[in-house]
Amino acid sequence: MSNVPENAPQHCPGTQSEDAGKASACAGCPNQNVCASGVPAGPDPAIQLIKERLSNVKHKILILSGKGGVGKSTVTSLLGHALAARKPDANVGILDADICGPSQPRVLGVRGEQVHNSGSGWSPVYVTDNLSVMSIGFLLASPDDAVIWRGPKKNGMIKQFLSEVDWGDLDYLLIDTPPGTSDEHLSAAQYLSAAGLSGALVVTTPQEVALLDVRKELHFCRKLGLPVLGVLENMSVFVCPNCNSRSEIFPATTGGARAMCAELGAALVGRLPLDPALARAADTGRDPLAPLADLPASPAVRALHDIADKIVAICEKTSS
């Protein structure tokens, strides 16, 4: 059927079909009402709005993973710090699209900050001069507050985040997502379709339980036509702080990310070792890459800089 939009839900009857907006697959589709009304409408006006709002953002990167707890938020914040540290005049923004479990305010050390509204939109919270962040965590009254929302409400929030935050000129916008392949991911990809996404960075850990879900995420990217910048393997090895011997906490029984990437034709951008000092930095919100940080030149920090270099190279190449 030619009238089925590319980003439609599975089993979409097609926008011109008699069942448009009435089939079971239409439940939850943001265009259900439009289809049911029979009036052919253009694309969601928000998509155009977001394109204009983000016209000064050079590279937009989604951080994805089918699996939870693999380090999406930590990797996002570290990458944010690394990209901001490369050039003092480069601006980096982080958008936390995890509505039910926002972690960015903590890992960036800006909990309790307030978001201000001005004529030009919501001002993000600045972590350093050139690193800003927006998260639903800033809008909650208490850390105990739970956001118990179903999909459509989460989508509305993400739309607002994309269309109303005044980021200013940005070189990189990193979008941290919750685990899965559902509302938040579809919405982010859909709303950014006109603004243009550079691609997705997929985070995984080495064990098969995690790879299993990450395979699904790669399939999701393919379904949506989202370019995959690469796969990052986190928590690869553990270096004992006492005896410096290396051990695998999450054993890569099936060859880890390397084997999966080879099988599914994705690029592996790097492997980040498990470093308790990094975990602690994330808990306290310190910048582990700051020149005065008490973190020695750990293998994790070196690996991180390598990964940032690779991502910059990929982004520059695709944009030129």
Place this chain on the structure above:
Amino acid sequence: MLDYVKQVILVLSGKGGVGKSTVSTQLALTLKERGYKVGLLDIDLCGPSVPYILNLENQNVHQGPDGWIPVYLDKEQRLGVMSIGFLLNSRNDAVVWRGPKKTSMIKQFLEDVCWQELDFLIIDTPPGTSDEHITVMENLRQVPHCGAILVTTPQEVAIEDVRKEVTFCRKTGIRIIGIIENMSGYECPNCSECTNIFSSGGGKSLADISKIPFMGSVPIDPRVGKLAGQGLAAVKELPDSTTSRIFTEIVNQLTDPTTSD
């Protein structure tokens, strides 16, 4: 709905990757080893892990006269499993669904699976406090014996999300059975030095603050990690491990008639 189920246990966590599926499967296996009839329902639709952990990938769900027949781990049919993983063609397939579709799938799982008589039904959930969780809670409201076990890891980043889950349980009125802290410390296989990779004690302090029973700290044990994919019970294979001791205690608590309601 679920009329023949004596007790329902939800395994929840606001945070992902803390070990909900590992806890769910080990709990189910421990109960099974004790001779109970157990059902395990995986409602993580976007990332089902239970079929892999129990070594049941490539199994199929059949339609019987009374509903869907779960996949049984053993011949005696003491542990039945239902997951969306059994309905997918390939392990690479993604379920790209928005909320309402997930909701109707979960409703089907709760209403249309023929579990027969069960002593325990364990429900493994995805991270968060959204569609899947709201749906399950709404549907379990009529079920009398129902409780939740929260799983967390010790670091602040995880605790923060689990606090939200506590609020969720309180708002929806589900009884919290207790908190399990997973991945507490890691013993270096070379020098036996125990490193608290993800810090320590977070689960205990959360339990104290929220006045919830603390059920124990499970250390990181690669031997237990290796059981994933084989469908083996830690209590049987590694009887000396801390993991096995803690699951035995939890099961004692769950099956003690004086503590359950």
